[in-house]
Amino acid sequence: MADERSQAERWISFAAGIVTPVTLVSALLFYFGYVSARSQYEYFGIDVDTIGLSTQDYVMRSPQPLSVPLLVLMLLAVAALLLHKAIHPTPVAVRRAARITVVILLIGVACLLAYPLIGQAAYYALVVPAVIGLSAAVLAYLTYLRGKADPTAGSQRVLIVLLAAVTVTCAFWTAATTAQYTGRGLAKSDARHPNRFPVVILDTKEKLALRSPGIEETALRAGAGQTFNYRYRGLRLLVVGENRLFLVPANWSASNTTVVLPLDSSIRVQFQFENDPP
Structure with a gap:
């Protein structure tokens, strides 16, 4: 023992x-x-x-x-x-x-x-x-x-x-x-070198008051089953947090802001392919 x-x-x-x-x-x-x-x-x-x-x-x-x-x-x-x-x-x-x-x-x-x-x-x-x-x-x-x-x-x-x-x-x-x-x-x-970040195409139900230059806002046409009304281009994915997305404009400027969005059904996100054909 x-x-x-x-x-x-x-x-x-x-x-x-x-x-x-x-x-x-x-x-x-x-x-x-x-x-x-x-x-x-x-x-x-x-x-x-x-x-x-x-x-x-x-x-x-x-x-x-x-x-x-x-x-x-x-x-x-x-x-x-x-x-x-x-x-x-x-x-x-x-x-x-x-x-x-x-x-x-x-x-x-x-x-x-x-x-x-x-x-x-x-x-x-x-x-x-x-x-x-x-x-x-x-x-x-x-x-x-x-x-x-x-x-x-x-x-x-x-x-x-x-x-x-x-x-x-x-x-x-x-x-x-x-x-x-x-x-x-x-x-x-x-x-x-913002091209290191993925290109994001963002659709939202409500209009976002984004002030950073270079971000394009487009109103989506209403249609049957269409719940998203606005599309934003010119954004890059900085980091994915805990149920949140942190997006930055594609071009740096001292007046830019980081956009923080909840990762839920209130937004629709598309990640664009890199322009590098196989």
């Missing part, structure tokens, strides 16, 4: 060791996908929470905004490993490098504290965490080298752990900022 309980405990511990990292990764993917989608649809005047995207939708959107930060982090890790194997610094060189790194770190912290003054500067949210995170990582490495070269200096584990925490926090901040920039970049790219 004791052996069975011990084996069951081992299986539970093993499963927990797998589930916890998977849950953490899924949460991070959801967060970065949400940040990117929020920035993307804000460009079209939509609060992403009104669309009703699922958790899976956000997770599926996360690889694109995360690809660049992950690639940069991997390249930096490879470069750091190669540099570690190639150099043999002297204690004097380590101390000098540490002083320079501390100065750079203090500059980054000063910029962080000066957010009310310079927080609106271009790329502030990307440059400041990158400077703080990289300098903290370098300082942690130099602290490790100093402790290895001088055993009498005492344990520096607490300092290294704190600097590692600063590095991870700044990496998270940088990745979130990159996801935000990626979402806005995707939105602007979509606005420049």
Whole structure:
């Protein structure tokens, strides 16, 4: 009985060791996908929470905004490993490098504290965490080298752990900022190339007061069994939400608006073929 309980405990511990990292990764993917989608649809005047995207939708959107930060982090890790194997610094060189790194770190912290003054500067949210995170990582490495070269200096584990925490926090901040920039970049790219969206021909029972330029309204002729009275052309499908359609004009303009319609019997939607014969 004791052996069975011990084996069951081992299986539970093993499963927990797998589930916890998977849950953490899924949460991070959801967060970065949400940040990117929020920035993307804000460009079209939509609060992403009104669309009703699922958790899976956000997770599926996360690889694109995360690809660049992950690639940069991997390249930096490879470069750091190669540099570690190639150099043999002297204690004097380590101390000098540490002083320079501390100065750079203090500059980054000063910029962080000066957010009310310079927080609106271009790329502030990307440059400041990158400077703080990289300098903290370098300082942690130099602290490790100093402790290895001088055993009498005492344990520096607490300092290294704190600097590692600063590095991870700044990496998270940088990745979130990159996801935000990626979402806005995707939105602007979509606005420049609206042909990426499906062409929508919309029939409605009531007249829509659409103010965006380029949208054509046609009154449909009354007939037996005809319940739709107006047809609209010049619209593209931006996204399908929870029982709703989000439509945008085919040509971008600052005066455009996003049309939100219920996906029910009050409208009739046709999706036009692409002009690309087989």
